[in-house]
Amino acid sequence: MQDRTVLITGATDGLGRALAHHLAAQGATLILHGRNAAKGQALLAELHDRTGNGRLTFEQADFASLDQIRAMADRLAARDRLDVLVNNAGIGVETIPQRSADGLELTFQVDYLATYMLSCLLTPLLARTAAARSATARPSPAGIVNVSSAGQAPLDFDDVLLERGWDGVQAYCQAKLAQIMLTFDHAELLRDHGVTVNALHPASYMPTKIVTRLFAVQSTLDEGVANTARLVTDPALAAVIGAYFNRARPAQAHHQAYDAVSRARLLEISRRLTGVPFPSTPLQPA
Template identity: 65%
Template sequence: MTSIADQTIVITGATDGLGRALAHELAPLGPELVLHGRSEEKGQELLAELRAATGNERLSYERADFSSLAEIQSLADRLLSRPRIDVLVNNAGMGVELDRRESRDGLELTFQVDYLSTYILSCRLAPLLVDSAPARIVNVTSAGQAPIDFDDVMLRSGWSGGQAYCQAKLAQIMLTMDLADVLDGTGVTVNSLHPASYMPTKIVTHLFTPQSTVAEGVRNTARLVTDPEYARNSGLYVNRSQVARAHAQAHDEGARARLRRLSEELTGTPMPAVNADASPR
């Protein structure tokens, strides 16, 4: 296993909340951190803050607005130019929205930001992760999960902010299971977790009363990034610190196949494939 000080770790949604706190947790350990956000100003402030607090100079910032599929794809292009990536933490996301909004691409915004960004980055970066193996993908999801209505995924007929959030989070878990199968034997593990319930972050406090601390969420997320257990085990859904069973639809192979087809159709990005020697092409 590669020492964490020699790893390159990508964290999306790193300028606020859990992602920011995770960056502060990992930076003192010495890895190269590639931190993503949608505000250049906040990103540069974070880099300066981390350098001053930890002395780690192996830090960089990548700006991309996930309301644009083109910007997600451009971020993937830039990340693929790096010599290695050891860990991809798909943390960026929205909370429960009061009103329905669409992305620049005409898609329901929560589904795009919370799920399609995870799909694109995970699938596009899979070959580089395999070349860097042992490597990991960690998908930050939620215990709030709802089945996807494939007849109205974009919720044009009946809007519910809770449904939008919970179906996107379930979609992340479904993707986790599929990628774990595809990447089995490559040295890349793919796991998802619910880090903590109702942490006091901006995507929570506008609607809900916090119940957990950000520190708990960071502890549980960092475990999936660093613990040797998650270099061996893949395809798991972890609720805080315990392996759990996700919503039944995640275990429905037909539903996962429908989600794969929809994801490729919406993004133009196929699932990675592996050949007999377990190298994605």
């Protein structure tokens, strides 16, 4: 991992934080995202002290703001390389409806639209990095890992923002299915460019703050880290693209994810809500 640069969103808590420790210990160059600057700087110091890894930076952005997501993506797009984007940041099942700074249903924006924007806007950098690496590097997964969930619910495209009837479970599960739908379209775009795009359910009810306030813990963080890190580091998965994993095994997502018409409608809604088009080619900015 010493020659790999990995961006982890939602890195200051839960699975993202544990994954950061795992990859820092392997020598990866890490870009760690969070919305709290103090927690971010504390994480950098902790990782350096425990691993000796000095190739660590922090990016602050609140995903409840489309402008902040866009600004972070623009900063990152100016970098020389990015091997892997781990879209991990998210909120869990909320008990009351909330709106983002942009007036959108908060769970859909944080859990899905942020993934959409970062993935689209960083596609050219990921593709350029893969092209530069292909002649010399050992095979390894390189691209996008979307941390989704086995909890999936179909989207009602006439009420994606749940304005006619909000439900916290529906909000979470439809956003997680949307991530998988994006995974499949993005995989097709990048299939011939050395960039993998996969999604996974890392583990069920890990001891994270978005779980423990509502649910009983069923899995360890170590299990979730192992399954997520595998998509980042395992050479056996270097050619796997457009897959959904339930933990470590390939699995079937909700049937709506395999419907091309539904995916096209989701991409159009995503473009309309964010102002970011889905890339027509991997090497040109969205």
